[in-house]
Amino acid sequence: MSKKVFAVIGTGAIGGYYGxxxxxxxxxxxxxxxxDYQHVxxxxxxxxxxxxxxxxxxxxxxxxxNAANMPKADVILVALKTTQNxxxxxxxxPLLKPDTLVMLLQxxxxxxxxxxxxFDLSYVGGGLCxxxxxxxxxxxxxxxxYGRITVGVYGEDGMEPLESFAxxxxxxxxxxxxxxxxxxxxxxxxxxxxxxxxxxxxxxSDTAQIMDCPELVHLSRDIMIEVQQAAQTTDxxxxxxxxxxxxxNTAKMKPxxxxxxxxxxxxxxLELQYMYKxxxxxxxxxxxxxPKTSTLYQQLCFLDRQDS
Amino acid sequence: MSKKVFAVIGTGAIGGYYGxxxxxxxxxxxxxxxxDYQHVxxxxxxxxxxxxxxxxxxxxxxxxxNAANMPKADVILVALKTTQNxxxxxxxxPLLKPDTLVMLLQxxxxxxxxxxxxFDLSYVGGGLCxxxxxxxxxxxxxxxxYGRITVGVYGEDGMEPLESFAxxxxxxxxxxxxxxxxxxxxxxxxxxxxxxxxxxxxxxSDTAQIMDCPELVHLSRDIMIEVQQAAQTTDxxxxxxxxxxxxxNTAKMKPxxxxxxxxxxxxxxLELQYMYKxxxxxxxxxxxxxPKTSTLYQQLCFLDRQDS
Numbered sequence: 001m002s003k004k005v006f007a008v009i010g011t012g013a014i015g016g017y018y019g020x021x022x023x024x025x026x027x028x029x030x031x032x033x034x035x036d037y038q039h040v041x042x043x044x045x046x047x048x049x050x051x052x053x054x055x056x057x058x059x060x061x062x063x064x065x066n067a068a069n070m071p072k073a074d075v076i077l078v079a080l081k082t083t084q085n086x087x088x089x090x091x092x093x094p095l096l097k098p099d100t101l102v103m104l105l106q107x108x109x110x111x112x113x114x115x116x117x118x119f120d121l122s123y124v125g126g127g128l129c130x131x132x133x134x135x136x137x138x139x140x141x142x143x144x145x146y147g148r149i150t151v152g153v154y155g156e157d158g159m160e161p162l163e164s165f166a167x168x169x170x171x172x173x174x175x176x177x178x179x180x181x182x183x184x185x186x187x188x189x190x191x192x193x194x195x196x197x198x199x200x201x202x203x204x205s206d207t208a209q210i211m212d213c214p215e216l217v218h219l220s221r222d223i224m225i226e227v228q229q230a231a232q233t234t235d236x237x238x239x240x241x242x243x244x245x246x247x248x249n250t251a252k253m254k255p256x257x258x259x260x261x262x263x264x265x266x267x268x269x270l271e272l273q274y275m276y277k278x279x280x281x282x283x284x285x286x287x288x289x290x291p292k293t294s295t296l297y298q299q300l301c302f303l304d305r306q307d308s
Numbered sequence: 309m310s311k312k313v314f315a316v317i318g319t320g321a322i323g324g325y326y327g328x329x330x331x332x333x334x335x336x337x338x339x340x341x342x343x344d345y346q347h348v349x350x351x352x353x354x355x356x357x358x359x360x361x362x363x364x365x366x367x368x369x370x371x372x373x374n375a376a377n378m379p380k381a382d383v384i385l386v387a388l389k390t391t392q393n394x395x396x397x398x399x400x401x402p403l404l405k406p407d408t409l410v411m412l413l414q415x416x417x418x419x420x421x422x423x424x425x426x427f428d429l430s431y432v433g434g435g436l437c438x439x440x441x442x443x444x445x446x447x448x449x450x451x452x453x454y455g456r457i458t459v460g461v462y463g464e465d466g467m468e469p470l471e472s473f474a475x476x477x478x479x480x481x482x483x484x485x486x487x488x489x490x491x492x493x494x495x496x497x498x499x500x501x502x503x504x505x506x507x508x509x510x511x512x513s514d515t516a517q518i519m520d521c522p523e524l525v526h527l528s529r530d531i532m533i534e535v536q537q538a539a540q541t542t543d544x545x546x547x548x549x550x551x552x553x554x555x556x557n558t559a560k561m562k563p564x565x566x567x568x569x570x571x572x573x574x575x576x577x578l579e580l581q582y583m584y585k586x587x588x589x590x591x592x593x594x595x596x597x598x599p600k601t602s603t604l605y606q607q608l609c610f611l612d613r614q615d616s
Contacts, residue, residue, distance in 0.1 A: 202510060203610055215609035222599075291530075291599035301523035302511055 003028045004168070007073035009091050011036070011045070013133040014105050015079030016141040018149070018174065020047045024054050025172025030062040030070050032091065037065035039138035049143035051173065067091045072100070075165050077127075079105045083269040088115065096121075101161040103127050103151065107193060108274025109186055109282065112154045123158025125165070126182045127151045128189055148175040152182020187231035191238060192246050193275055194227050195220040197260035198296040201270070201303065208255035211247075219292065221247060226290040230279050233286035260300075270304045272297065311336045312476070315381035317399050319344070319353070321441040322413050323387030324449040326457070326482065328355045332362050333480025338370040338378050340399065345373035347446035357451035359481065375399045380408070383473050385435075387413045391577040396423065404429075409469040411435050411459065415501060416582025417494055417590065420462045431466025433473070434490045435459045436497050456483040460490020495539035499546060500554050501583055502535050503528040505568035506604040509578065509611065516563035519555075527600065529555060534598040538587050541594035568608075578612045580605065 006029045008019035015031075023029045033040055044058040064070050073095045078088070085106075092102060096119060103125040104111050112124040128151075132144040149169065153162040159180075166176045179185045199210055199220065210216045221243060228238045263270055276297040280290050314337045316327035323339070331337045341348055352366040372378050381403045386396070393414075400410060404427060411433040412419050420432040436459075440452040457477065461470040467488075474484045487493045507518055507528065518524045529551060536546045571578055584605040588598050 199607075203607060205610070209614075210610075213610045213613055215606040219603060219606040222602075292603045294530075295527060295600045295603040298523040298527040299507070299511060302513070302518075302521045305521055306517075 004074040005030065005071050006168075007070055007076045007095050008032060009067070009076060009078045010034075010080035010084070011040075012079060013135045013141055014129055014131065015077055016045060016135065017047060017049070017131065017133050017143050017147070018077060018079070018105070018129075018169070020045060020054055020056060020141070021172045021174050022168060023056055023060075025168070027168060027172065028062075030064065030073070032064050032067055032070065033139075034065070036138040037063060043139060045139050045141075047141045047143060050145060051143070051147070068094045070095055072097045074100060075161075075168075076100060076102045077105055078102060081263075081268075082106050082108055082111060082271050082274040085111060085114070085274075089118070093119070099161065101125055101153075101158065101165055103165065105129055105149075106274065107189065107271060108278065109183075109190060110278035111274050112182075116154060121155070123153050123155030123161070125151060125153040125158060125162055126186065128182075128185050148177065150177045150179050150182070150185045152179045152185065154182070181236070183234060184231075184236045187227065187234070187236045188238060188242065190275065190279060191224050191227050191231075191242065192250070193258075193260075194279070194293055194296075195223040196250065197258045197275065198223075198293075198300055200258045200261045201264050202296065202299045204261070204264075206255040206257050206261075207250055207253055211251045217247065217251075223292050223296065226283075226293045227279065229288050230283035230290055230293075233283055233288050264303060264307070267307050269308065270300055272300055272304060276300065312382040313338065313379050314476075315378055315384045315403050316340060317375070317384060317386045317403075318342075318388035318392070319348075320387060321443045321449055322437055322439065323385055324353060324443065325355060325357075325439065325441050325451050325455070326385060326387070326413070326437075326477070328353060328362055328364060328449070329480045329482050330476060331364055331368075333476070335476060335480065336370075338372065338381070340372050340375055340378065342373070344446040345371060351447060353447050353449075355449045355451060358453060359451070359455070376402045378403055380405045382408060383469075383476075384408060384410045385413055386410060389571075389576075390414050390416055390419060390579050390582040393419060393422070393582075397426070401427070407469065409433055409461075409466065409473055411473065413437055413457075414582065415497065415579060416586065417491075417498060418586035419582050420490075424462060429463070431461050431463030431469070433459060433461040433466060433470055434494065436490075436493050456485065458485045458487050458490070458493045460487045460493065462490070489544070491542060492539075492544045495535065495542070495544045496546060496550065498583065498587060499532050499535050499539075499550065500558070501566075501568075502587070502601055502604075503531040504558065505566045505583065506531075506601075506608055508566045508569045509572050510604065510607045512569065512572075514563040514565050514569075515558055515561055519559045525555065525559075531600050531604065534591075534601045535587065537596050538591035538594075538598055538601075541591055541596050572611060572615070575615050577616065578608055580608055580612060584608065 008015040008031045011031045045056045105127040116124045130148045131146045136142045169176045224243045316323040316339045319339045353364045355362045413435040424432045438456045444450045477484045532551045
């Protein structure tokens with residue numbers, strides 16, 4: 001059996017970290033870069049990690065700046081922001097084989113189904129990364145904490161390739177959970193992301209400022225309940241106790257700037273479609289309205305248009 | 309019959325303008341000042357108006373910095389922001405006679421009932437001022453445009469003093485409408501104020517920026533529909549055509565900074581209770597929820613707390 005080929009599409013804080021782990025575990029990993037390409041060709045890829053630093057030298061690194069030049073892959077890790085998903089036709093089409101496992105390491109709801117349809121794939125995997133990791137300079141990733149990944153797959157015949165990929169991760173030192181109902185995990189992550197990413201961005205505030213304001217705690221809870229009800233329309237049961245737990249944990253957290261607020265402050269496009277629009281439309285199709293979530297979404301659309 | 313005494317509580321853009329008009333019409337007007345007191349004692353009150361400039365010299369001006377020194381009044385014009393209404397006990401109690409007409413020239417819902425209860429008055433008047441007027445310096449008001457006032461009264465036996473006051477205004481050159489259902493007029497003004505004051509403040513934007521964003525036009529309409537439904541619980545029928553007209557007019561308006569946004573930018577307390585809280589609670593008591601309006605209100609509470 002020839003060696004499995006891994007492709008990382010989007011070598012940033014997430015793709016760079018997990019790709020480097022797989023490389024460290026002896027896998028054949030090919031990385032697509034954008035603006036960092038020339039830097040890594042000269043200097044390689046560097047990961048500072050609280051699990052031990054790791055570098056891939058320029059000579060060892062399979063770096064590309066054009067997907068058309070990459071080999072066909074057994075596993076494609078898509079670690080782009082969802083705002084870049086319109087580029088997937090160009091970025092993953094050249095890499096697909098009949099049995100390729102595409103893994104979307106992204107936030108939000110609905111992308112796996114879209115990708116399965118667009119590329120006529122019988123299965124598409126999804127991953128939720130619980131990690132603190134930042135790209136601090138070109139080709140330089142700082143992995144601060146955590147790193148566990150929850151993976152699942154849409155399409156029944158995808159379980160075997162998914163389990164094989166999970167073993168690759170485990171043996172490369174990554175903690176993995178397989179969640180056969182990945183959609184449940186996605187909704188649970190949205191439960192936090194929808195209120196806190198949105199409110200922090202609209203009000204330009206961190207999580208501690210939000211939790212210090214009784215009206216916003218109330219609003220966050222109301223929005224979480226809307227997400228809970230939306231999830232229910234896709235047979236995902238979120239217990240109300242999880243809402244209380246998440247609010248309690250958020251109150252205890254150090255002040256945290258959400259990814260969407262950082263995107264806004266850095267003039268980047270906001271991840272509105274998969275984090276808001278898809279959930280609102282899915283719920284609406286199933287007869288559930290999300291008025292407070294929609295209000296936040298409409299305000300975020302305004303901010304996003306302002307910056308574009 | 310002795311000459312009617314008028315008291316102006318809060319001599320700013322609104323109180324200063326209407327008080328000066330009544331003075332110009334030969335009425336006996338007494339003005340309460342706060343920070344501008346020493347200036348007007350030295351230099352008088354000046355109103356630049358597109359209807360003709362008018363000044364009251366220091367010698368002619370009945371200026372006070374303490375309500376306890378003012379005479380009992382037949383008509384008290386309250387032209388404070390509603391955020392100052394907790395001061396009314398101190399500011400109007402000394403001026404009350406058994407038949408005094410208190411006129412609240414303020415925005416929002418619910419203040420007349422509160423004042424009637426607090427001071428055990430059988431009637432309290434309300435006025436809605438359709439005016440562009442600013443205080444541009446101490447004792448100096450710039451009246452830019454409009455000036456019509458719609459007045460009404462809570463309490464049946466208040467019609468006679470209200471009509472008498474309306475005649476005083478008319479003969480002083482102010483356009484007046486008497487609206488026996490002043491609450492209808494108040495709701496109609498809220499119909500615009502609730503979405504546009506709130507969204508402009510939360511998103512730090514003018515009306516043109518809001519109307520340029522399709523999602524916010526949609527949200528504004530949704531919020532107006534919530535206000536329409538809330539008004540209905542107090543038997544105020546707002547035709548949907550008015551919502552369309554207001555949105556159309558707002559789209560055609562020159563970019564406009566709402567009073568609440570200006571309050572925010574100037575670090576002043578926001579008028580949340582009478583413009584949002586009372587309407588939301590009134591609707592809730594009558595079984596109508598206002599989720600989008602509540603979202604905006606909760607966000608505004610956060611901004612208001614930040615500044616306080």
